[in-house]
């Protein structure tokens with residue numbers, strides 16, 4: 186579904202078969218050249234829906250000449266390659282996001298790393314197999330593309346009246362960026378901040394030094410300083426009170442982090458053990474995996490705070506209260 190926000194600025198809401206149900210792409214029309222921010226999920230019928238939406242609004246998919254990506258998650262980037270093939274669009278994303286895509290192109294080494302990483306968290310080989318299945322699905326869904334330019338921090342772009350800056354917002358994904366339209370005082374936020382859920386955080390299995398929660402909270406502070414009047418998120422409706430939403434999400438993480446701390450004891454526990462204590466049996470395997478990822482990032486922060494210890498025994502990480 187396409188809706189006009191203001192002259193030459195559109196929101197395109199594209200269907201997803203799971204979870205959040207819809208993902209938003211945003212489109213700007215500049216002299217018949219179309220500039221697209223995020224692309225939607227590459228599943229059967231998505232491309233045709235996008236094409237029809239544009240035709241209905243009097244535009245042509247072949248005129249998409251620039252595609253800017255907030256991050257390398259499938260629901261935001263997986264159609265970029267199709268659009269590039271069709272219209273020759275230039276594709277822009279951060280170097281860290283491009284590296285995430287690069288890992289997906291080398292599945293053998295990525296799968297080996299996944300096994301190593303999650304067995305260290307106390308997951309069984311069978312549970313890891315389920316994660317790998319999901320990983321392979323993601324790998325197949327992203328249409329290959331060539332990156333034309335790596336986005337630089339605070340880089341500015343100008344397409345006629347549409348001027349925006351690239352704001353680096355690592356956290357939800359290491360290579361996440363937002364696009365800030367200073368003159369219009371609006372922010373295309375991707376998944377950095379959403380109106381109704383706290384964006385998922387997960388570890389970078391290739392970079393153990395990356396602290397997703399610290400990075401995320403710092404990135405929230407960074408956008409909180411910008412003079413933003415309207416936020417256009419990757420999922421859900423636009424919203425106005427950015428700093429109120431930042432406050433709610435910061436509080437949410439503080440509470441969750443305390444919950445994890447309360448489940449660390451004097452006897453050693455793995456990330457998997459702690460996660461199991463935080464949830465009930467009705468939680469699906471995949472949701473449990475997402476919660477395990479979050480538990481892990483809280484443990485990382487608690488370790489950095491010096492309130493828990495991390496040790497390794499038989500190649501499995503265990504945690505105790507300091």
Ligand SMILES: [Zn+2]
Pocket residue numbers: 256258357358376
């Ligand atoms: Zn995402």
